[in-house]
Amino acid sequence: MLILIVEDDTFFQKFYAEKLTEQGFTVLTANNGKEGIEKLKTETPNLILLDLIMPEMDGFEFLQAFTKTKKHIPILVFSTLGQEEDIQKAKDLGATDYVNKSFFDFPVLLEKIKNLVHNT
């Protein structure tokens, strides 16, 4: 099962990659939205974890560009404290669900991932 993590923050990129690999997932990473779109030209992950605030191409721009790929992949966006309005904006652009990374609860994230992957 392949997960693409689109996240510029090195801490969270490594953290999530390690935790998900421990759970048996194969993980790809991209440092911003533009890299994420590039990865999708050759890979079709089962799920995308997407940060919203990134340099070069942010999460919202990624969601808009993703629409043009015609791929059907669930997208779980990361939210942080103070981004509640952004969650709705991301959902309006095609994000499937969100997870709060400021107050981290890995079992919650894992459950959301499994539900999204099994429902597609």
Next chain:
Amino acid sequence: MKHTLNQLEERLPMLYDVTVMAMDDLSKYKKLFDTTAHDYLEALKKSLTELAQNMDHTEAITTAYISTHSLKSQSLAMGYTQTGLLCKALEHNFSQIKDKEKELTPALLKKIELSTTELENSLTAIQNTNKEIDLQHITSELS
């Protein structure tokens, strides 16, 4: 000394209503936090140097916004609540400046610089002792 967010919220009305959740054991990520937090702090400090020369430096404002955003998330995830909330206040200011909702004045820049010094002091304390410093006053000044 760690405070619960409820204790901080009494003093900081601009804070959102949040609940601190119990964390996984994140101690093994401490070294990673120290390294990445240092990198973001340096990027923030560099941005402030550029803004001191030119307060309309768009790229510096964006870098400062992303740096404080990332520091906020990492700090809160690791349980360094006061540090995270100071970063939240910095992020909010840079977001407003970036979106032209607030002007970056010399007085505001000075406040941000002082806050960044305190942020650095807290990150240094975290690195050396795994305990953040009291940042409530400086966070209030920035909101």
